[in-house]
Amino acid sequence: MARRLYNFHGGLSLDDHKYEPTRLSAAPSHIPPRLYLPLQQHIGSAAAPVVGVGEHVLKGQLIAHATDYISASVHASSSGIVEAIAEFPLPHPSGLQGTCIVIRTDGLDRWSVRDHLPRTDYRTRDPHELRQMIRDAGIVGMGGAGFPTAVKLNPGPNVKIDTLILNGAECEPYITCDDLLMRERPEEIVEGMLIMQHILQADTCIIAIESNKQEAYRCMLAATQAAQNAALEVVMIPTIYPTGGEKQLIQALTGREVPAGGLPAKIGIVMQNVATAAAVYRAVVLGEPLIARYVTLAGGVPHACNLEVLLGTPVRYLIEEMHGVRATVDKIIMGGPMMGFALPLDDVPIVKTSNAILISTVADRPLPARVEASACIRCGECTRVCPAQLLPQQLYWYARAREFERVQQYHLFDCIECGCCDYVCPSHIPLVQYYRYAKTEISAQIRDKQKAEAARQRHETRLQRLERQKLERAQRHETRKHLVENNADNSTTGGAGNDTKKAAILAAVERSKIKRATSEGAQKNVENPPSDVQQKISEVDARCAKKCPEPRDDSAN
Amino acid sequence: MLRLKTPSSPHTHAMTSVSITMLKVIVALIPGIVASTYYFGWGILINIFLAGATALISEAAVLRLRHYAIAPALLDGSALVTALLLALAVPPIAPWWISVLGSLFAIVISKQLYGGLGYNPFNPAMAGYAFLLISFPQPMTAWLLPETLSGVHLNFMEALHVTFFQAWPTELRVDAVSMATPLDLLKTQLGVHKTISEIRFGTSIIGDFGGKGIEWIGNWYLLGGLWLLYMRVIAWQIPLAMLATLFALATLFSLYDPDVYSWPMFHIFSGGTILCAFFIATDPVTAATTPKGRLIYGAGIGALIFIIRTWGGYPDAVAFAVLLMNIAAPTIDYYTQPRVYGHGK
Numbered sequence: 001m002a003r004r005l006y007n008f009h010g011g012l013s014l015d016d017h018k019y020e021p022t023r024l025s026a027a028p029s030h031i032p033p034r035l036y037l038p039l040q041q042h043i044g045s046a047a048a049p050v051v052g053v054g055e056h057v058l059k060g061q062l063i064a065h066a067t068d069y070i071s072a073s074v075h076a077s078s079s080g081i082v083e084a085i086a087e088f089p090l091p092h093p094s095g096l097q098g099t100c101i102v103i104r105t106d107g108l109d110r111w112s113v114r115d116h117l118p119r120t121d122y123r124t125r126d127p128h129e130l131r132q133m134i135r136d137a138g139i140v141g142m143g144g145a146g147f148p149t150a151v152k153l154n155p156g157p158n159v160k161i162d163t164l165i166l167n168g169a170e171c172e173p174y175i176t177c178d179d180l181l182m183r184e185r186p187e188e189i190v191e192g193m194l195i196m197q198h199i200l201q202a203d204t205c206i207i208a209i210e211s212n213k214q215e216a217y218r219c220m221l222a223a224t225q226a227a228q229n230a231a232l233e234v235v236m237i238p239t240i241y242p243t244g245g246e247k248q249l250i251q252a253l254t255g256r257e258v259p260a261g262g263l264p265a266k267i268g269i270v271m272q273n274v275a276t277a278a279a280v281y282r283a284v285v286l287g288e289p290l291i292a293r294y295v296t297l298a299g300g301v302p303h304a305c306n307l308e309v310l311l312g313t314p315v316r317y318l319i320e321e322m323h324g325v326r327a328t329v330d331k332i333i334m335g336g337p338m339m340g341f342a343l344p345l346d347d348v349p350i351v352k353t354s355n356a357i358l359i360s361t362v363a364d365r366p367l368p369a370r371v372e373a374s375a376c377i378r379c380g381e382c383t384r385v386c387p388a389q390l391l392p393q394q395l396y397w398y399a400r401a402r403e404f405e406r407v408q409q410y411h412l413f414d415c416i417e418c419g420c421c422d423y424v425c426p427s428h429i430p431l432v433q434y435y436r437y438a439k440t441e442i443s444a445q446i447r448d449k450q451k452a453e454a455a456r457q458r459h460e461t462r463l464q465r466l467e468r469q470k471l472e473r474a475q476r477h478e479t480r481k482h483l484v485e486n487n488a489d490n491s492t493t494g495g496a497g498n499d500t501k502k503a504a505i506l507a508a509v510e511r512s513k514i515k516r517a518t519s520e521g522a523q524k525n526v527e528n529p530p531s532d533v534q535q536k537i538s539e540v541d542a543r544c545a546k547k548c549p550e551p552r553d554d555s556a557n
Numbered sequence: 558m559l560r561l562k563t564p565s566s567p568h569t570h571a572m573t574s575v576s577i578t579m580l581k582v583i584v585a586l587i588p589g590i591v592a593s594t595y596y597f598g599w600g601i602l603i604n605i606f607l608a609g610a611t612a613l614i615s616e617a618a619v620l621r622l623r624h625y626a627i628a629p630a631l632l633d634g635s636a637l638v639t640a641l642l643l644a645l646a647v648p649p650i651a652p653w654w655i656s657v658l659g660s661l662f663a664i665v666i667s668k669q670l671y672g673g674l675g676y677n678p679f680n681p682a683m684a685g686y687a688f689l690l691i692s693f694p695q696p697m698t699a700w701l702l703p704e705t706l707s708g709v710h711l712n713f714m715e716a717l718h719v720t721f722f723q724a725w726p727t728e729l730r731v732d733a734v735s736m737a738t739p740l741d742l743l744k745t746q747l748g749v750h751k752t753i754s755e756i757r758f759g760t761s762i763i764g765d766f767g768g769k770g771i772e773w774i775g776n777w778y779l780l781g782g783l784w785l786l787y788m789r790v791i792a793w794q795i796p797l798a799m800l801a802t803l804f805a806l807a808t809l810f811s812l813y814d815p816d817v818y819s820w821p822m823f824h825i826f827s828g829g830t831i832l833c834a835f836f837i838a839t840d841p842v843t844a845a846t847t848p849k850g851r852l853i854y855g856a857g858i859g860a861l862i863f864i865i866r867t868w869g870g871y872p873d874a875v876a877f878a879v880l881l882m883n884i885a886a887p888t889i890d891y892y893t894q895p896r897v898y899g900h901g902k
Contacts, residue, residue, distance in 0.1 A: 008898075009898070012571075014569075093563055093565075173569070247898060247899065251898075257898055257899050258899055259899050259900075259901075260897070260898075260899035260900050261899075262899070329561065330561060330562060331561055331562045331563075331564075331568075332561055333566075333568055335566075337566075337567060337568040337569040338566065338567045338568075338569065339566055339567070340566060340568065341563075341566060342561065342562060342563040342564055342566075342568070343561060343563070344560065344561055344563050345560065345561060346561070358568075367568045367569045368569060368570055370564050370570075371570070371574070374575055374629065374633065374674075374675075375673065375674050375675030375676065376675050377575055377578075377635075377674060377675050377841050377842050378675065378841045378842050378844075378846050379578065379841040379846075380792060380841060380846040380847075380851075381573075381789075383846060383847065383848070383895075384792075387898070388897060388898040388899075389895045389896060389897050389898050390897055391846070391847065391890075391894060391895070393846065394890075410894070411897045411900070414897050414898060414899060414900075417566070419566055419567030422567050422570075423567050423569065423570055423571050424571050424573060425570075425573070426573040426574050426575050426577070426578050427574075427575055427675075428570065428574070430565055432565060432566060432567065433565035436565065
């Protein structure tokens with residue numbers, strides 16, 4: 001049965017450079033002397049350490065737990081002693097530092113106890129329980145953005161997911177970690193997919209693989225046939241960058257478009273990376289948390305290859321292990337040449353989302369240096385290749401002129417930063433850099449506006465409170481004055497005055513009741529504003545929601 | 558500690574540059590230039606040299622005045638393309654200062670004064686041409702009879718003499734070898750109430766579907782244009798929309814009254830139509846850039862060419878049609894934004 005495929009707009013055909021790193025099977029890398037495990041390797045809140053400095057930890061042991069619904073736990077990738085919990089550089093283009101748990105490894109690689117389910121047992125389990133296992137294993141989307149997988153597998157009670165898509169497109173040049181995983185562990189991927197299918201109750205499961213990965217396609221096809229499940233499909237898709245982008249792959253496979261600002265679940269689709277599926281299998285069936293991943297090493301090493309790397313292994317260690325000459329390195333890209341980012345230093349660890357390390361050396365430059373930009377000649381090539389059907393040249397124009405209103409009218413936040421426009425630009429304009437700049441500026445403006453709004457509201461509430469307190473004080477004062485006066489009357493007129501006194505007290509209580517009621521009413525006015533004000537507020541909310549950048553695609557690679 | 562370079566992604570780039578694009582345009586013009594030279598002699602090449610040299614020198618001078626780097630701008634080839642297009646539109650026997658003044662106007666006034674490549678709202682070559690046509694109508698409308706018709710061939714030195722001193726070889730008289738263009742002829746003859754068929758078959762200079770002989774020059778431009786399409790240097794929308802609109806309008810009117818409105822192929826293969834469709838209207842800087850916008854832009858030029866040729870004051874209308882649509886391009890782009898992914902059908 002051949003599935004009908006659809007086209008997405010634009011895209012590029014790139015030299016894939018995938019042959020060399022796939023000649024050898026993925027070898028496990030050695031245990032480095034020290035592992036640096038950042039508390040935040042995912043989208044969401046950072047994990048909180050549960051071990052102390054000096055404590056001995058075993059491989060697979062929980063060392064930091066998820067702090068929030070959108071968060072992910074961290075586990076020790078090998079056995080050893082916690083040497084420090086401190087700030088270290090993270091894999092980030094700015095050289096950002098973040099808290100890492102540093103483990104001095106003992107080389108024994110001793111496992112902790114692994115709780116797991118028997119292979120076939122998951123079908124009888126409640127989806128909630130399985131999600132909890134995935135969550136406890138610290139699994140996040142391994143294709144790029146690192147969104148917690150358990151959250152993605154919980155689209156909500158009233159959302160019907162009809163299609164689960166496994167992304168094995170791997171459309172970026174050089175990156176072959178998913179390719180090799182599909183060749184070497186197809187059964188794990190299929191099992192992981194079946195577990196996710198059970199959780200989501202999806203009708204169809206599609207594994208999408210680009211046509212330049214024939215071997216992986218054959219392996220996945222064989223594994224799927226062995227699973228004997230009619231809901232599973234392996235689909236070969238044309239090799240067009242960026243077909244591995246979440247939105248593009250959905251369009252290519254189903255012809256459906258993810259609504260702007262929405263998630264694929266909105267149209268009944270969940271997408272996961274193939275490596276994530278294998279990790280789910282390992283977590284549920286083998287009881288292994290996410291502690292290692294396949295990483296492609298290419299460029300300035302004698303042989304491009306894939307390694308199964310323990311999370312937390314420094315990039316520097318990998319380069320030296322693969323006999324790269326560190327002194328000649330002038331650029332290291334984490335990720336692919338189109339969407340990866342350049343590392344300012346090599347003392348950063350491999351994390352859950354690191355799929356490739358591209359090394360450029362003085363002698364071996366796999367990637368060309370940036371040419372100086374010239375003026376835009378409005379040739380429109382960028383428009384032709386843009387998979388989001390944007391007008392990149394207009395976006396550039398307005399971003400450069402800091403016309404942020406305009407740049408949003410041209411849908412800046414629908415840009416997925418795939419780099420196609422930049423790649424084809426004959427004037428070599430760093431377009432993506434301009435878009436990132438505009439996005440950052442706009443987000444900062446929105447944050448500032450929100451802060452100012454919050455401060456304004458705080459101030460107004462305070463003024464109201466002070467006003468209310470003042471009124472109440474005056475009220476009390478008046479009541480007391482009345483009481484004193486009545487008492488005075490009482491003493492002069494004798495016992496007959498008792499009734500008037502009671503009446504005065506009653507009247508005062510009544511007055512205060514009315515006052516309180518009106519002041520409460522005034523407050524309610526703020527809580528339930530008149531309809532025109534309400535409408536304005538919701539308009540502002542809608543605008544804010546539109547302007548806020550959506551999270552990056554989890555399975556983009 | 559090792560400090561590394563951190564450029565922004567993407568970290569790779571296609572083998573493209575503005576120079577390569579312009580070079581391809583120049584290459585695509587070669588068949589047309591060769592064909593023009595075959596029919597009109599050395600004058601074509603002399604004009605190209607004059608216009609090209611003026612363009613490069615004047616661009617360098619203005620860049621120097623603006624304190625900009627000269628070499629990158631000259632090497633991008635855009636000035637040369639402008640000069641080529643202008644020179645090909647100028648009569649081969651025009652005096653030398655026509656090419657020089659036109660090129661000067663194109664580069665200095667309509668390109669560099671607006672900020673240089675990428676910032677000029679008007680097609681520089683067509684602005685230069687319009688400037689010449691309005692200012693010097695007489696030398697701009699005196700064309701050479703194709704050598705295939707007149708049987709007269711000027712050698713290089715004679716052509717130089719004509720260009721620089723307007724001095725013709727003694728045995729030749731100017732009016733024996735010069736002529737009005739077929740479009741011009743048609744216009745004046747229609748003005749004295751002759752029918753199309755009387756004009757068409759009553760003169761020796763009009764052939765099957767354009768000027769006799771020179772109707773083939775269009776085919777050579779077409780060849781280059783198709784190559785540009787194939788190389789993806791230009792998009793198909795503008796040439797197709799422009800030629801289709803012109804053809805459709807011409808067909809419609811010539812069916813309505815074939816005595817007054819010339820036949821469609823004449824429109825396509827006369828004057829600068831083909832050159833305009835593939836090389837002038839497609840100038841990216843001054844054209845519309847959205848796919849739908851390009852269709853409208855091309856159709857607009859086609860329609861304007863027909864309107865100006867038929868009812869306007871100028872026999873060929875390419876320059877004015879292009880300049881008028883240049884003004885409209887930003888507005889067209891604004892109203893033809895494509896539907897962005899995920900924003901409803």
